[in-house]
Amino acid sequence: MGVGIDMVDVAEVTSALERHGRHYLDRVYAPAEQAETASMSPRRMREYLAGRFAAKEAVLKALRPPPCAAAALTQIVVTGAGGAPRVELAGNLLAWWRSSGHGPVDVSISHTRVMAVAVARTDQGPGPGTQEGDDDEQDGADGA
Amino acid sequence: MMSRTEQTVREALAEVGNLDEDAMSLAADASLADAGLTSHAAVSLLLEIEDRLGIEFPPEQMTPETMASIRAIEAGIEALS
Numbered sequence: 016m017g018v019g020i021d022m023v024d025v026a027e028v029t030s031a032l033e034r035h036g037r038h039y040l041d042r043v044y045a046p047a048e049q050a051e052t053a054s055m056s057p058r059r060m061r062e063y064l065a066g067r068f069a070a071k072e073a074v075l076k077a078l079r080p081p082p083c084a085a086a087a088l089t090q091i092v093v094t095g096a097g098g099a100p101r102v103e104l105a106g107n108l109l110a111w112w113r114s115s116g117h118g119p120v121d122v123s124i125s126h127t128r129v130m131a132v133a134v135a136r137t138d139q140g141p142g143p144g145t146q147e148g149d150d151d152e153q154d155g156a157d158g159a
Numbered sequence: 160m161m162s163r164t165e166q167t168v169r170e171a172l173a174e175v176g177n178l179d180e181d182a183m184s185l186a187a188d189a190s191l192a193d194a195g196l197t198s199h200a201a202v203s204l205l206l207e208i209e210d211r212l213g214i215e216f217p218p219e220q221m222t223p224e225t226m227a228s229i230r231a232i233e234a235g236i237e238a239l240s
Contacts, residue, residue: 021198023197023198023199024197024199027177027197027199027200027203028199030175030203031175031199031202031203031206034175034203034206034207035203035206035207035210038206038209038210039202039203039206042202042206043202065199068198068199068202072198082219082222085218085219085220085221085222086218087218087221088202088221090218
């Protein structure tokens with residue numbers, strides 16, 4: 016089993032937004048995540064982004080991908096504002112995950128106005144072809 | 160003699176790193192995590208360096224190893240050129 020945790024100061028997100036704006040958003044958050052902020056108040060948006068950043072880091076800590084699968088943070092997509100977060104992987108990280116033997120990744124996010132924290136968990140199954148009769152295809156393709 | 164790249168990294172660190180120590184006098188091989196650089200501040204630092212130098216780090220360089228120290232960041236920048 017892989018477990019990861021991360022905590023983000025909401026003030027750091029506020030500073031990054033003020034300093035780097037679109038550059039920050041586009042390098043860290045996927046279009047689907049940015050779309051979820053469209054109807055949010057500025058304060059809620061900052062809390063949401065802090066929670067998503069913490070979730071992405073927690074996912075990386077839980078999966079521990081090798082350097083060859085180093086991922087842009089936009090390749091870890093955590094959606095589900097207002098409900099249970101859903102993690103999707105993309106790009107080379109998704110390709111590596113499919114062959115890694117990891118199971119789906121579950122994430123939980125919590126925050127106050129000051130801090131956001133996220134925990135990620137994944138079952139580490141056998142690598143492809145290492146267990147007789149095991150089908151290494153991950154159903155759902157991109158839903159981690 | 161400090162290189163222009165190292166100077167830029169130190170100035171960016173001082174601006175967005177929120178370190179517990181003075182970025183301008185920190186040892187070049189000192190651990191930035193130990194000096195207080197958070198994972199989010201590391202991303203802000205990369206963006207700040209990108210803006211200042213007009214470069215873009217590829218995803219494979221946006222790792223804890225690249226951000227381990229001033230010297231490691233400098234090496235990552237030089238590897239881009």
